[in-house]
Every structure is written in structure tokens, then in C-alpha cells.
Amino acid sequence: MRNLITLILRYSALIAFLILELIAFFLIINYNKSQKEIWAHSSNLLSGNLFKQVEKIQDFFELQEVNDSLLTENAKLLETIINYRIDSKNNSFQRFEKLDTTFNYQLIPSRICNKTINVRNNYMTLCKGKNDGLKVGMGVISNNGVVGIIKTVSKDFATVLLVLNSQSRISAKVTSKNYFGNLIWDEGDVRSLSMVDVPKHADIAVGDSISTSGYSISFPPDIHIGTIESYSLIGGSNNYKIKVKMKEDVGAVEYVYAIKYLQAMEKDTLLRLENE
């Protein structure tokens, strides 16, 4: 106790100084209008900035969660659109919305774990597998078009044979005119595909839209793929060779949707029977 008093006595000048300065400071910011305003403003700025930074950090941690929920939401919307397209001829959207049937085509959203696009046979690995309902043969699309077809699945992963693969062959059509053909990839340009097997009497023009035909079990009809960039007749053949500019840049895709077709089995069995 005596030590404390000695200490206070020794530093009494400093203590008095600090206390009086504090009092003076409070007097300044309480009894002077402009100083008061500046003080209030700058302390607001300080705390405001602090809150903003905290918010930013918090946002960063929530980003993944937000992304996932948006992805699910997107998948739902896209699913509705795809299924409505098939039904639209005999239904208005209002009636379609009220129908309580399960959709024929269902979308399973997934992130991409790995992909190559710079070699001859390009593949992509999805971060979802058998456990999430993925199966061999399912089509994979993104917001902007077709990406590929699932080739193998493991428990938690799936490999996708990209459209940018020399083995890829996707059934497609010229949307407005209903001419059918197959899309293949002529190596090199990752933004363009070739459409073959279109007969030469077909009335096509540069800029026409190309979409999926819906004939395979992998893709629903009318998924937009790209537009015609140029076309030419193959020498000695009755078919056009059409250069298609893809809307999707497969190299930049981060999220995709695998398409689950409920009647796939039925259709597949029928097709096989036909072939035998």
C-alpha cells in the first residue's frame, strides 16, 4: 500500500497531466460543434471500416456455401426449363408448373475436380460419383451448352469424355430446320466442333443455331451448343461439313450438371434390340 502511494506521488505530475488532457479532450469534443462533428464522423469511419473488413472476411468463408446453394438453385431452374421444352406444345407454363409429376430429366450439379483440354483425347473429372447418383452414359452440360458424356464412375468421382475428344460423337440438329447430324471434334481449336452427316440438300446458313437432337439417351433435346461459322461440301460426298462455333468455352467451365434421364433404361434396351 505504501509502495503504491509512493508510486502515485512520484508520478503525480504524469497522472495529473494525463487526466487533465483527457478532460480537456472530452471538453473539446463535447462543447465545440465542428470538432464534435469531425470526431463523430471519424470514429464512425473507423468503426465502419472495421465492420466492412470483418464482413469481407466473413463473406469469404461463406462463399463456398453460397456457391453451392446457387448451383443447386440453378440446377432446379435449368431442369424445369429442359422439361418444359419437351412439354411446351400441349401446355402453358402456368399449367406445367402446377403438374405434380416427377421430371423425366433431372440435373445433378457438380464441381469439377480436374480436366485437360490441351491434348487429343480430353477428359474431365467430376467431384461426384456413384453415391450422388451419377451413372455411365449420362450427359454433362453447363449453363452454355454441352460439355461431354460420363465414361466411368467410381464411388466419389466420375470421368467425363469431353466433346473435345476424338472419340466423342454427339447427335445434334440445326435447331430451326431440324436437319440432323453428328458433332465431332477435329482437334486443335477448342472452341469449334464439326458437324457431319448433314445432307447437301439441307437449307442451312451461317449463324444458324445448333442444338442437341434428343435422340440419344444422354441429352434432352434443344440444348443449345453453338452457331454455324462456315460450311462446305465434302468432295465426292452428299454431305456437308459444318464448322460450329461453340458457345461454351470448356476450358473455363467450373460447374456442370449431369443429366439423369429416368426413361434411359427403357430407351436403351429398345435401341439395343433394334441393333441385334
Add this chain to the structure above:
Amino acid sequence: MNKVWQRNIIRAIIILLIQLVLLKRIDITFGEFNYIHFTIYPLIIALLPYKMNKTLLVVVGFSLGFFVDLFYDSIGVHAFTTTFIAYMRIYVLNLLSPTEGYGKTGLTSFSYGIPWFLSYIGILLFMHLFLLYSLEAFSFIYIKEILLRTIFSFMASLFLLTVGQLIFNPKY
């Protein structure tokens, strides 16, 4: 001892009268140039006895500043400043300590010469004015005005203080 206090109190009253009645009204303005303001009352703190209790000095500084504030309508600004220089006075004195020490009568030019006195009052006055105008503006976005005000007022006030010191040449 009593005589020293009497002198200090009378001097404080006279200086405050000059400051608050006379100098406060002097307004030197050339168009946008209004940076000169005479401030001499820090002299009261500077001339208080060397051996004065530090705590008392700080309290006196605060009271003096508060009193001046009442006339300048700026509660707290002068009080903050005078408290500060009252506390810093001992460090300035240590910095300027003459070889024979502070044994003589008062902290004036009579005792230690004009150059010593000028640097002593100059340092205190500069600190005082810079802090005063900073607090008045209360934000360093006005740093240009603060510095101009400080420098011009400093020169004008120091001139007045020197003249006063030469005329009266007080012993205490």
C-alpha cells in the same frame, strides 16, 4: 517566496488582459491571408518559478487554458494545449540546460541571456501554436492551413515577446 508568487500573479493578470482585451481583437487580414494571430499568454507558464511542483504546474496550466477558453469560445482547446506545454516545460528546460545549471533567480533573459530565452520560449510557443491550431481544425486534412497559421503566428508572437522582454527585462 511570497514576493515571487505575487509577481507571477500580477504578471499573469496583466498578460491575460493584454491577450484577451487587446490581442484577441487584432485581426490582420489581406484577402485570403489571415494566418496571423498574436498569442503571448504561454509566457505566463514559461516564467513560473523553476522549482515549482510539477503537478501544480500542470494544474495551473489547465486552469489557465480553461480560463482563456472561456473568452475564445473554444472550451477545451486552449486547456489541452496549455496542459501540454506545462508538462513539457521541464523537458525543454533540461534540453536547454546551461552549463552552470538553473541556480539563478528567474527563467528570463535577464538571468540566462537573450539567445537562451528565445530558444526556450520559441520551442514552447511553437508547440503551443501547432497543437492549438491542430485542435482547432481537428483534422489533418487541413494540414496546410494549420502549418501556415502556426508559422506566421509564431513569428508575429515571438516578435512581440522579444520586444516585451527587451523593454521590461524582468528579473523574476
